[in-house]
Amino acid sequence: MIKPVGLLTTCAAIAIASGATPARAQSVSTPATSPADPAPADPQADPNTADIIVHALRRSETLQSVPAAITAFTATRIEEAGITKPADFIAQTPNVTLVQTQNAGTSFVVIRGIGQARNSEPSVAVVVDGVQQVNPSQFNRELFDVDQIEVLKGPQGGVYGRNAIGGAIVITTKAPTDTLTGRFKGGFDNGPGFRVQGVLSGPITKGGDLKFRAGLSYYDTNGFIPNVYTGKNADPVRDLSGSAQLLWEPSSTLSFDLRGSVDRLRTRGYYFNIVSDVNDTSVPVQVNNPGIDNRDIYDVSAKVSYDAGFGTFTSITAYDRLTEIVTGDGTDFKPREQSLLYGYFGFDLAQSQFLQVEAVSQEVRFASPVYRPFSFIVGAYGLHTDRYISTSNLKDIGEGVFPVYRTPSTNPRSPQYSFLADSQNNLAWAVFANVNWKLALGLEFDGSLRYDSDRRRQTTLTPTAYLPNVPGFPQGLTGDVRAKTFKELQPKATLRYKVGNPLLVYASFSRGFRSGGFNQTGVAAIAASSGVVGIRDVYDAEVATTYEIGAKTQWFDHQLDINVAAYTTKSQNGYFFFYLATNGTQNLGNVPEARYKGFEVEVNARPMRGWELNAGFGYTDSAIRKFPDPTVIGNHAPLVSEYTVNAGTQYKWALGGSGIEAVARVDYQLLGKTWFDVANSTVRRPVGLVNTRLGLQRNNSWTVTAFAKNLTNRLYNAEYAPGGFVFKAEPRQYGVEFTKTF
Template sequence: MKHPAAKRRPALSRKAALLPLLTAGFAPGGHAQIAATTAQSSPEIVVTARQREELLSDVPIQITVFDSEEIEAAGITTTEDYVNLVPNVTFDDSFTYLNSFVVVRGIAQINNADSPLGIVVDGVPQNSQKQLKSNLFDIERIEVLRGPQGALYGRNATGGAINIVTRQPSNDFEGSLTGRFGNGDAFETWGSISGPVVEDVALFRLAAFYRQDDGRIENDFLGQNVDFVDHDYNLRGRLLLTPAEAVTIDLRAAYNDFDAGSIYDSVVFSGDPNDFERPSSNLLGRTFGDITELTGKIEAVLGFATLTAITGYTDITEAYRGDLDFTNSINNPGGFLGFLGPAGQAQDLSIELLSQEIRLTSPDDQPFRWILGGFYLETDRALRTRGFVDLDGTLGQVDNPALLFIDLNETNDNRAWSIFGQADFDVTDRFTISAALRYDEDRRRQQDVTLGGNRRATFSDLQPKLTLSYDLADDRLLYVSYGEGFRSGGFNAPGIPRFEAETVQTLEAGFNSYWRDIGLRLNGAIYYSFVDDFQYFFVDAAAGAAQVISNIDEVEIYGIELAADMEVSDGLRLFGALGTTNSEIVENQAFPDTVGNRTPKTTRWTANAGISVTRPIGAGLNFVGRADYEHRGRKYWQIDNADIQSPLNLVNLRAGIESENWGVYAWGRNVTNERYYTDFNPREFTGTQIDIGFPAQPARYGVEARLRF
């Protein structure tokens, strides 16, 4: 039965935090899902993906899990490092330092709008697109769920959800320090210290991260690297209070400050996304800003249920300055639009978020388990967009009113609330029915500060989910589920029509299996999704340099996920995974010629293979090595499918010597130096006469040292 296993979960959770998951995250195409559950030759890994502690083998969802040991072993320090380890999920850098595009089973993230992933850190939703790309340090666990998760994670979880748990304060003094050096004079360091203020009553944890980087991508015209990081530092503090046996108070504060290169898209005059060009603009782009986060969580055990209240506050500022025509006086004398001369662009973004969640969770050790809750969110967002005539190649020209030919200023306010619930019932020892339901409502208002005028709209949706799961035998689970997701609509820049809410209905059938006698885990799923008002993004430079979100009326997406992990012998593991995403535009009234095409930013399939080795070499030391190979299939950049990126093959390597308290490693990413674009915008969807591509990082390599005390 499920509920007796649940009684063991607190002990299992402590065990899982201590035992290393040595090999997950090694093969980028997706084996991490299975490696995380087999590194200790046991399926008894505890997750909180469904807002309660459960054994991973009991959860009827395709989940990829990374615990703290695995994060360190895989060298994960950024969102990209772990997202690209998940099948049917891709992550691409773009435009500004915080900007990124994640695509989950064909559903894409878009600029200045909500993510298709519900992102939660320590129970607090990350409600801005700018919060997905982040530095990862002192992390306890990362859980990536695929498929609509709106019932528990709310609006925007149309493609899935990511649950990130930072390390808790400890009752014993402990600490760690890591330093990493790489080509381009890149330097990163991070560390933490933790211990008791009052033993068993008040515990603290402090963690910090710092990065600087001279870059590796050169601007041919300026002769300077454009991907520099002047500084990027994070500070995080956490205080855990236990004033009574049944009450815990968890307080967390974090601050991030950054200044780095941005807007270094290359002009691709041939229009072929496979022709790699280096940036050649005459303005050196720059992004700068900061993020402040404050959270408080109170948990009280009431007997019949546990009451949890989580309050979160976030303040985000991000400003960028850079080239608007992405060219220079030599290769494009006409400048912006071919006749306005050299031009620059700038945006100043400010976002304040305040959220409150309250929920009741029944005990785990019952055949009938339930969760009830409510959520409220306030979002205040201000955005100023400017275009300026470039006379001297400096960014400060944006502050001269006489040089401005675009000056848009808007505020967007959002008040959202929801109620949700989930129930799990063990019909028999092996058969469980799970049902969940959530109602979300978003009320949005936009004010045109420059010209005056207001727009208001309300978006709402009811999101059900039903799952049937059956244990064929111990460690072998079959399930089928139906779920719906909802991504809110909203407003484009003043004067441009709004975009509608996106809804996704997904049917999925899958299995999780672990064959103890041969150390093999085999997991997989097939899925079908129908999307109404699929959201996608493009730029219309001719219409006031507008970044436009629009809708495709109807889209169908289907595919498979399959992953295998086998412990061949002590310290030797082999991995492999395959994911496919087949999307088709079924109806598109705005562009009827695109019917039958694939959706933007879709990668047809990903595959990987990998090997991980751990060998004792004496004196308490181990040699550790890992190599992973990732294949990404053809990528379709826009709805016309005219611009297709050829398949990519990427290789990462890592090797070192470690003991219980220290380690020294050599590492390399993209060691074959594949040159490609992580974002590509064809001229038909930029409103200009050029195609632009955002260049990916070339080969990176370096050394790393780690110390624990």
């Protein structure tokens, strides 16, 4: 048994960097039918000795055996930490940040410096129940009934293909149960607002070969950021989401898994301010047009798995549809009568953007048994996407702002000022192979190779009257078609050596890729005439190559884990964002070359029964090496935080012999200096955030918890965009929630 005094001394030395890897929360059972399929949690596991099983590399391994930097959150940790949306688990992950801005569908994940921008491909592959999300606007949504979350850092193109350039986020929802069970959760916040959730699961047939799981969640709050012009909050939320699953296992070797989900969000966006310093939070939200942000997401997937004895065949078919319409104030985001344009022309600007994406994907793979000295996975993937986007600037004449969809506005109360519209028809496909070769006792080689091809075809749907006409540049025409294919071979190779249970060392090489694409028609001419460099009608694909070394250690009979990793990444044609005020468009350009290098340290400890300490520190040094404007060379890359500190401690203690336990938890996140544009025109000072939770629970039957997010009410701007646009981060939120399991 561990000596508490010795470990307490060790923990005191490391607690100042405490953090994010919940590496000893809850065990899972033996691997599922396929090595790539997640295994259900084992509620009887001893949390003091059990290992987390992760699946981010498409097979089941313990967290401490995986030769990669992974932060994993089990169902227990998700509940105890109050994780209800992606920002919550990212706040507990070193070298990973999330920038939330503009509207619900616009959030940027930054992993080890690799970031994203508006309307761009994501920087990370997000995989939910084996299905990869194809649109970044799907990411920022309610999380409920989730069994495990895994954040895998570093390019994973060999495993997940396009968009895994920064890493992968693998989310597994809870599986149907063998007995009828249910769960209810409710709560209130200071919006004021409330949240209710319900889940029911169990067998449909007597033999239990057909099971179901269904859940429903509703969140309603008046918001937290005041709009001083309207007298109401700028960020109310109404979010209704649901999920359902049917699992049919007619035999021990064959299973059919059908899942569906829906998310209907009603909120607001575009409540920007304009300042010269990103640290300036003194200007209140004061838009006279609160606008709307309505987003609907529908997903359905079908997975078939067959264990043939010599290996497992798996097929995953998925369809998803996303629609989002956002309206609101335009530049300069002041009340109409106070705006700069009103003083000159007698009207202000408002804006509207409409996005609709439909996608169908198909993956087939074969996985050999994992217990052999040489095991492998081979497969193929196909994706077809239809995407439509329109961007409108409207005259604000004091009659409000109205949504514009596929055709310019003819509403006299909201006259059209500018309008751009494009459709994309994209076809992507890939073939891949992964191998694991046990070379000798403790020595293993892991290799992956994937070839991705992404053909993009864009059609200009802007009426000719609204197309930019700049002397010296070709005039765009309605119906113009632009097409380009982006393709890349993505290898990954890892060598690991395990010295018993205490130590694992590894070294890896990996390459990641994400597609290029098209800015809206005519922006290159507008950018050039405005003196903006690096913005073209077509932006190139990005390729990132990473070398990484790392070590994972376990001490004191699994009571203390210390993991370290160091990396260097060369990025070619990374994205940067630029807003062209001339025609109100959001555009992407390329940074020809940037370098990222850094390291991470993660610690998880249990000094004594009931007490947990988590620690994490991440550092990223970014530098732009090549750019059309030589004055930018040497600057930090956009959206990169120089370092992150993630700290957490939790303590449980029994209240007599009643079976009731008290649980207290504190989490701390520190974001280092952050740059937002290639010019490094402003830098945000470090931001520290504190979250707390205090509750009672009884025998996994019920819980009552009081919580506070951003306890100290740290006011800061979440984003700064070129032109001085800043978007306020969420202030303090607090409330109480309760759950009942039956």
